[in-house]
Amino acid sequence: MKLRKPKGSIPTSLEEPLLSAAQAKTTPAAEERVRQWLIDQGCLPPPSNFQCAGNSFSPSHQTPYRKEQYIYRCQRKGCPQSSRSERRGTLFGGRNIALGVILMVAYYFLDGDRYASIANKTGLSDETVREFCERFNSVIVEDFEQTGWHNPEGDGDGYLLGGPGIIVEIDESKFGKRMHNRGRRIEGVWILGAVERTGERRFVAIPVKDRTAQTMEDFIEKYIHPGSILYSDMWKGYCTARIVDTLVSGHNTINHSKDFVDPETGVHTNTIESTWRVLKARVPRSSWRESRILPRLTEMQWRRQHHATLWESFWKAVTRSDFPEIVRNQTVDAVKHEENQWLAASRTLAFEERVQKRRAEKEEWEETKRVKKEQQEREREENRVSQERQRVEVQRWRREADLAARGLIPMRPLMPNTRPLLPPPPPPCAPPPPQGPQ
Numbered sequence: 262m263k264l265r266k267p268k269g270s271i272p273t274s275l276e277e278p279l280l281s282a283a284q285a286k287t288t289p290a291a292e293e294r295v296r297q298w299l300i301d302q303g304c305l306p307p308p309s310n311f312q313c314a315g316n317s318f319s320p321s322h323q324t325p326y327r328k329e330q331y332i333y334r335c336q337r338k339g340c341p342q343s344s345r346s347e348r349r350g351t352l353f354g355g356r357n358i359a360l361g362v363i364l365m366v367a368y369y370f371l372d373g374d375r376y377a378s379i380a381n382k383t384g385l386s387d388e389t390v391r392e393f394c395e396r397f398n399s400v401i402v403e404d405f406e407q408t409g410w411h412n413p414e415g416d417g418d419g420y421l422l423g424g425p426g427i428i429v430e431i432d433e434s435k436f437g438k439r440m441h442n443r444g445r446r447i448e449g450v451w452i453l454g455a456v457e458r459t460g461e462r463r464f465v466a467i468p469v470k471d472r473t474a475q476t477m478e479d480f481i482e483k484y485i486h487p488g489s490i491l492y493s494d495m496w497k498g499y500c501t502a503r504i505v506d507t508l509v510s511g512h513n514t515i516n517h518s519k520d521f522v523d524p525e526t527g528v529h530t531n532t533i534e535s536t537w538r539v540l541k542a543r544v545p546r547s548s549w550r551e552s553r554i555l556p557r558l559t560e561m562q563w564r565r566q567h568h569a570t571l572w573e574s575f576w577k578a579v580t581r582s583d584f585p586e587i588v589r590n591q592t593v594d595a596v597k598h599e600e601n602q603w604l605a606a607s608r609t610l611a612f613e614e615r616v617q618k619r620r621a622e623k624e625e626w627e628e629t630k631r632v633k634k635e636q637q638e639r640e641r642e643e644n645r646v647s648q649e650r651q652r653v654e655v656q657r658w659r660r661e662a663d664l665a666a667r668g669l670i671p672m673r674p675l676m677p678n679t680r681p682l683l684p685p686p687p688p689p690c691a692p693p694p695p696q697g698p699q
Contacts, residue, residue: 278298279364279365279368281294281295281361282360282362282365282368292361295360295361296331296360299360299364302576302579302580304576304579305347306347306351308347331346331347331348332347350584350585350586352396352400352579352582354586356389356392356393358385362383362384363393365382365383366383366385366390366394367397368572369382370393370394371571371572371575375545376391379394397575398557398560399582400578400582401559401564401575401578402556402559402560402563403578403581403582404563404574404578405560405562405566406559409563409566410422410463410465410562410566421486422455422456422464422484422485422486422489423457423486423488423489423490424488424489425486425489426488426490427459427486427488427489428457428458428492429455429457429458429485429490429492429509430455430457430458430492430532430533431453431477431481431485431491431492431493431499432454432455432493432494432530432533432534432537433451433452433454433469433472433496434451434541435449435450435451436449436450436451436540436549437449437450438546438549449549450549450554451468451469451470452466452468452469452540452554453468453472453476453477454466454467454533454537455480455481455484455485456532456533461565461566462532462536463566464536464565465484465562466536466540466561466562467480467555468551468554468555472496472498473498474497474498476498477498477499477501478503478504478508481504481508482508485509487507488510489509489510490509490510490513491509491513492514492515492528492529492530493512493513493530494514494515494516494517495515495516495517495518499514500512513526513528515528515529515530543561544557
């Protein structure tokens with residue numbers, strides 16, 4: 262399999278594990294190389310970690326129920342910890358899938374591929390790909406909360422964006438779509454974001470319920486350094502006295518109804534606008550909801566922070582994350598199967614409700630469209646009848662005028678409002694006109 266190298270995210274020194282991962286399905290030796298690489302990275306526990314009462318577990322091969330190759334068993338008879346998988350409590354637990362295949366899923370996930378594309382390239386089902394991508398997203402979110410830009414103890418410069426004399430652009434955007442691709446009404450969630458003009462292009466984006474001045478003030482106070490210079494548009498929520506006088510050291514605006522770049526001051530918000538374009542292109546539309554979009558936005562911030570070292574930073578984040586131990590047996594699987602059936606039924610019910618809501622909205626929209634069309638047709642017909650009546654009346658007047666001009670019929674008397682206008686009489690008190698010399 263020929264791998265497409267992401268834009269600077271995977272160095273040449275780490276291509277060997279990926280090449281082995283591409284051959285893991287057909288070559289056991291390649292799968293073993295991938296496993297050893299994960300152990301070296303700290304993503305899988307080494308064999309020395311498996312001990313029970315001072316005795317090391319011995320590796321066992323596949324069992325009839327559990328098909329994982331590395332199941333460590335205790336040699337003491339009657340030990341409650343008779344067997345343990347090396348994947349338990351790791352990123353790879355709960356799935357009997359080759360490690361190389363999971364590594365390829367992570368590779369394509371970091372490369373920005375869609376779920377359907379990853380499933381097509383790896384041969385996995387859509388549900389399996391979605392499950393692992395959600396795991397990867399959870400790892401990234403946890404890592405960003407620990408070492409992100411906005412963590413005081415993290416790797417960033419500090420808790421706030423910007424700094425003394427640093428320009429920070431702020432803007433809001435609606436993540437949604439127009440109903441029936443018509444009109445200006447957009448259903449979705451409002452995202453409030455800010456980006457600083459530095460080499461790192463650090464940014465923050467969070468969903469908000471409204472765009473009031475109080476929401477803007479709370480956002481700026483929480484995420485933007487007081488010494489920053491704020492650039493925004495002319496929205497009234499950004500121009501409050503508290504923001505201009507207290508929360509930032511300077512505030513410049515740009516009137517987007519006239520220019521995108523102020524010709525005199527050079528003020529613009531093109532940096533945050535380009536950030537919106539990237540976010541809307543990379544965040545799946547299925548996540549454009551208030552309950553699902555925040556982890557995706559956090560993932561995009563993590564990607565911006567580690568854009569040059571995506572591969573290394575991701576596996577370091579895996580080693581710092583804690584994963585629940587997924588125990589697989591017949592009882593647990595039966596309970597899990599029942600939970601999955603309940604979740605599937607709830608999803609089906611929610612989907613049917615959404616379909617009914619959309620159908621009702623569509624019927625209402627079609628009824629409104631039909632009533633409007635009928636009204637337009639009725640007005641058009643009335644206009645046509647009126648114009649036809651006027652045309653017939655004008656033709657009759659012209660015919661009568663022609664016959665009257667020939668003397669065939671008497672001319673109609675003039676209407677009161679059609680009498681010829683006479684010159685106005687002189688005013689009663691006007692002085693007599695001057696007379697010439699006698």
